[in-house]
């Protein structure tokens with residue numbers, strides 16, 4: 001049973017929550033407190049899985065509370081509940097909170113959010129790795145893209161479109177901006193997968209605050225000794241995104257499907273970025289084994305870390321509220337056969353795009369080892385189709401159209 005802590009200084013709101021969530025008392029062990037201080041006391045006494053906190057409270061506010069919880073109880077999932085008029089204050093919670101809900105929050109949204117994050121906890125079985133990932137409050141960017149965006153934001157006459165286009169080129173920036181716009185707090189219609197659209201919706205002033213004062217973006221720092229091929233990871237992600245979009249267009253004219261395919265392609269290896277930036281020494285060991293013994297990257301990760309970059313990336317994006325389709329496709333991008341999928345799914349598109357990208361771009365050999373899964377393609381009856389698609393993608397790639 002998941003243990004969930006609700007914090008709000010308004011007793012009538014707490015009573016409302018208790019009434020609303022009563023039917024769930026067999027599934028969740030729920031506790032309710034009226035201040036940040038009380039919350040910290042209770043947390044010091046027993047283990048909780050999820051915290052849902054109000055933002056504006058006397059004493060310790062929601063952002064401060066979640067920042068402390070992140071430090072003291074890194075395994076916990078942190079959700080902020082905030083009034084719309086508190087938007088400026090809410091930005092302070094952007095880093096410590098995994099998800100944002102707007103007040104008043106209906107029972108359905110609250111239930112769905114807590115259920116989803118609890119379910120996502122099952123993706124990973126190593127509690128050590130879970131702790132590390134749940135603590136991630138920002139992801140680093142390629143240094144030149146970080147310099148470019150801060151430079152542009154400091155200028156007076158910057159257009160939001162230019163900002164969106166820089167964000168779109170960076171894995172970390174894209175994931176963080178989409179985490180925000182897809183939260184129910186901002187009230188945009190769900191499922192925005194374009195970082196350019198996300199930037200436009202948030203607006204220049206909000207992005208300026210987030211980047212220049214809150215510091216949601218940062219520049220990758222790495223030891224030159226370490227052979228982590230970050231630039232290759234970015235190139236591979238961009239190529240996989242273009243290929244996924246193209247394959248999606250060949251099988252469907254559904255705009256959302258095509259845009260989801262592009263995003264899944266761009267973020268599919270985000271787990272490598274998380275591991276390489278948060279556990280650099282360990283990840284260096286993984287890569288050395290991959291280079292020296294020609295072993296498969298996700299198999300070595302499994303041996304060294306007990307999990308692979310596919311699950312790690314999916315786990316963080318799940319905590320950040322990304323769609324189930326995107327998360328599933330990312331978890332299975334190397335091993336689509338295990339679950340016997342439907343053809344024409346995002347899972348198939350991503351698996352093909354990732355494998356095509358590895359075949360087409362020799363510069364990323366170090367991250368390669370992703371072969372096409374023939375057994376899977378046979379099962380879904382797509383072997384011939386995949387050959388045709390590969391020939392077409394190869395043509396486009398050689399023409400420079402990818």
Ligand SMILES: [Fe+2]
Pocket residue numbers: 268269309310333334
């Ligand atoms: Fe991968």
Ligand SMILES: [Fe+2]
Pocket residue numbers: 236240268269354370
């Ligand atoms: Fe990949």
